[in-house]
Amino acid sequence: MRIDKARDYVVDNLQYALNPSSIAVVGASRYPSKVGNKVVAELLEWGYTGKIYPVNPRADKVLGLKSYHTLKDIHDCVDLVFVAVPAHLVTAIVEDAIEIKAKVLVIATSAFKEIGREDLQNKITLRLRENKIPLIGPNLVGMGSPYNHFNCGFIPYLPVPGPIAMISQSGANLLAALGTSQEDHFGMSFFVGLGNKADVDFSEFIEYAQKDEHTKCLAIYIEGLDSPEAFVAACKKVTKPIVVIKVGGSKIGVKAAFAHTASENPEPDQYYDDLIKEAGAIRAVTWQEFLDISLAVGYQPPLKGENIVMITNGGGAGLLACDHFERCGLPLHELSEISSLLATRMRAYMPMFGSPLNPVDIAGTASAIQYKGAFKQALRDPAVDGILGAICPTAVTDVSAICDAAIEVYEANKELNKPFIMICQGGKECHDAILKFRDHGIPAYASAEQAVNAMAALRKAAVK
Numbered sequence: 001m002r003i004d005k006a007r008d009y010v011v012d013n014l015q016y017a018l019n020p021s022s023i024a025v026v027g028a029s030r031y032p033s034k035v036g037n038k039v040v041a042e043l044l045e046w047g048y049t050g051k052i053y054p055v056n057p058r059a060d061k062v063l064g065l066k067s068y069h070t071l072k073d074i075h076d077c078v079d080l081v082f083v084a085v086p087a088h089l090v091t092a093i094v095e096d097a098i099e100i101k102a103k104v105l106v107i108a109t110s111a112f113k114e115i116g117r118e119d120l121q122n123k124i125t126l127r128l129r130e131n132k133i134p135l136i137g138p139n140l141v142g143m144g145s146p147y148n149h150f151n152c153g154f155i156p157y158l159p160v161p162g163p164i165a166m167i168s169q170s171g172a173n174l175l176a177a178l179g180t181s182q183e184d185h186f187g188m189s190f191f192v193g194l195g196n197k198a199d200v201d202f203s204e205f206i207e208y209a210q211k212d213e214h215t216k217c218l219a220i221y222i223e224g225l226d227s228p229e230a231f232v233a234a235c236k237k238v239t240k241p242i243v244v245i246k247v248g249g250s251k252i253g254v255k256a257a258f259a260h261t262a263s264e265n266p267e268p269d270q271y272y273d274d275l276i277k278e279a280g281a282i283r284a285v286t287w288q289e290f291l292d293i294s295l296a297v298g299y300q301p302p303l304k305g306e307n308i309v310m311i312t313n314g315g316g317a318g319l320l321a322c323d324h325f326e327r328c329g330l331p332l333h334e335l336s337e338i339s340s341l342l343a344t345r346m347r348a349y350m351p352m353f354g355s356p357l358n359p360v361d362i363a364g365t366a367s368a369i370q371y372k373g374a375f376k377q378a379l380r381d382p383a384v385d386g387i388l389g390a391i392c393p394t395a396v397t398d399v400s401a402i403c404d405a406a407i408e409v410y411e412a413n414k415e416l417n418k419p420f421i422m423i424c425q426g427g428k429e430c431h432d433a434i435l436k437f438r439d440h441g442i443p444a445y446a447s448a449e450q451a452v453n454a455m456a457a458l459r460k461a462a463v464k
Helices: 008-013 035-045 087-099 118-130 171-184 202-211 228-237 251-261 269-279 287-299 315-327 342-349 368-380 399-412 428-439 448-462
Strands: 022-026 051-055 080-083 104-107 142-145 150-153 161-168 188-193 217-222 242-246 282-284 308-312 386-391 420-424
Touching: 008 202, 022 035, 035 051, 035 150, 080 087, 080 150, 087 104, 087 118, 161 171, 161 202, 161 287, 171 188, 171 217, 171 287, 171 428, 188 202, 202 217, 202 228, 217 287, 228 269, 242 269, 242 287, 269 282, 282 287, 282 448, 287 448, 308 315, 308 368, 315 386, 315 448, 342 368, 368 386, 368 399, 386 399, 386 448, 399 420, 399 428, 420 428, 420 448
Parallel strands: 022 051, 022 080, 080 104, 161 188, 161 217, 217 242, 242 282, 308 386, 386 420
Antiparallel strands: 142 150, 142 188
16 A cells, blocks of 8 residues: 655664564464474574464364464563464454554455455554554565564575565565575675565565664565655655666566566556655666676776776677677776786786787686786776676686685775776686675676676766
8 A cells, every 4th residue: 555655663673574573474374384383493493582472273283383373362471473374364463463463464365356355455454554563565575684583474494694675575486596695705794585566565665674783784575666756755865775676567567467466567667766766766677687796896996987998808708798898888998098007017917929909818827826916906096997807717716716816805994995897707706706705795697797786887887
């Protein structure tokens, strides 16, 4: 339902959605195949330290925990009520949550507006708004935070800790991102599925993320915007970079978005383009780009100027990057145009057949020592705004040693506040290097185009 602006009581209470001291799971089942059982199991498995109150009218214990027949049988304070029962039972659960003065209500249950039951969804939403209890959902997968060891929902694992807060209407895409986090070290501060977004809006989680100490970037997946003015106002209020992917604009996508999360998209795609630009957010077009640029703006400072120096041991990677930089409206400049002495200094770290043009090609025989010297010269030059490095694994390339050398230079010069991004094109040794770079706060990618998109996003972040 529409809101005019982010509501203070909602923003304040969202702390209980991601770091509750107590949680009641309504629909907590004794059977492992049921969602309610998985919610309790995942809370226990991932080390949640708060109190868990399973609620099941036909059970005295669930997974070794005392079970309560109703919410009203719990005589302690309950911060979060997580509901995983059929839709026709939810109205009664809402009344019980109001009676026990719960701080937040989360409804995982489907079969509301997305199947034509808008009246039931609105009735529940209005009842909770009257009592100032934020409702997240319905029709969602869950939420969590690796920093709080909090995995709440039917979610198989937590992400690795990091700076990116992911707010998503799609549970499937959220789960995909969590898998990417595990496999590719895409670090998250917290994540939440909004589902039908009946009450709590994007704008309120955006304002909450501004307060979260672990969050440096917001990554937002949108299927429909009920409250565009509130979204724009919240984005403008927040100082942290925001990356948005808006889907459901195709002819069939409009119908698919409604069937999925009851999202309505009557406006043309250009409308959302303009809206996201007005909000000062960065729009991604594809899922891979969404992840790539979120990683960059989460880990690196904005690119304050357009003087980017690329250092590579492979001319092909350099040419791919050159072309894509130009397509992105951020063409590379020759080294002589950036800094009159930098090209001369770079000569010390390449063979005579190397090229100090830009990209700086230090040749396929380049060692970790040569990379280290070249990176140091570029980073410390006052005229250089950002560094893009590339490693192509020849038979004499020690990828691991070059990775260590780059990390050493980056960490020794971090106070210069210049973006540092890496490309590692190759097999397992390059994938391992990418993970190691990311673990040290350096966005690293398997292709030149991904890295260029990331650097271009850092430039957009600087001019928000």
